[in-house]
Amino acid sequence: MDEAAFLDSYDPTAFERPSVAVDLILTSVVDGAPAVLLHRRDAPPYRDSWALPGGFVGIGESIDDAARRVLAAKARMDGAYLEQLYTFGAVERDPRMRIVSVAYFALLPAERFAAAPGLTLARVAADGDGVATAWVDGAAVPLAFDHGAMLDLAIRRLRGKLDWSPVAFALLPERFTLRALQDVHEAILGRALNKPAFRRRLIESGRIAATGERETGASFRPAELYRYTGGR
């Protein structure tokens, strides 16, 4: 059977097919910096490199369900904000076999960002173009496969969406101070923002509303708590 006939066939045994996987960029802002969960590979290929958690898509589950399964199994992050990022399909991206991978990012507040066994919290630093480097224990770590490109794209997408989507709020608890909101924006953007201008812009946008409550635990002038209104 020639290639054209292969590709027109609906017999799943008639031609070699790529496999489908999902990879997850599990992201939070921890101590003022973006962070991502990685595991260290203990076998070839890319032995000793760090990799994003992922898994194959089962025949009976949607790609979104596969992403949620990996999220539950590898990161214990129930209810994370999950969004499809991009599909990576270069022929040589995995030397073992042909795998097309759908990358998702999952966002959670730091308080709920608990790594499952085997996963390590890596800090992420990105330059002005959004080229991201992951750091473990102060050392830059190389990522396996095309996972570096996935991480770069996740950071660029987060930057691009900060002002018109709920992503910043997915990185915060339900009630947050304006200082915490600005910290999240600065961590994702990788630069300092003017405090009065930031606060004015966010409040005037209608995207946040004061709750009338104040933070607890602060010893001096507890700050007012805000919530996301759901607006854009």
Place this chain on the structure above:
Amino acid sequence: MDEAAFLDSYDPTAFERPSVAVDLILTSVVDGAPAVLLHRRDAPPYRDSWALPGGFVGIGESIDDAARRVLAAKARMDGAYLEQLYTFGAVERDPRMRIVSVAYFALLPAERFAAAPGLTLARVAADGDGVATAWVDGAAVPLAFDHGAMLDLAIRRLRGKLDWSPVAFALLPERFTLRALQDVHEAILGRALNKPAFRRRLIESGRIAATGERETGASFRPAELYRYTGGR
């Protein structure tokens, strides 16, 4: 072998796997309205419904190359602007077999938008939310599979990117009048724009530059021709 073992296996014969396809939203602006190429299905499922052109991804080609192959085979649109849109992976999206489909949109100026045999130019009308309906010969046509959702998403993505990406210019010839540029914006947005404000904004953005040439064939006051500078 249980499912977890299936999904951890790198033996491609060890478990049932979804197939991977690409579907293309081949788009232009023709006579002031968005248009897309469709073919009418002559066999079940969805017999007599209209569908986007697509095909399986071969084991030895990247997903981008598969999209380019379908583009060349089905639309004869060399050099079209091609962009991955989103991956559709619901379990029941195709009743024949499990297929994960990576949707791409391809953009070309109307002058180069030549359909291959078997494809029909459908007009697209979208409401304020970007919900798109395809029209052939003045009648709304139902789309097969989840292709209606793909078309909706393509229109919404185009709208969202008009002002900060080259997509509008991909729908125009290399040299264009400001009127033609405004026509493309209005067709994608589905609403009229204020002419002086539109022209001022585009010229001040630095994204277009006057060529010093004027259109030919216009009998009265031929308009100046502009080009895209490559800027955002």
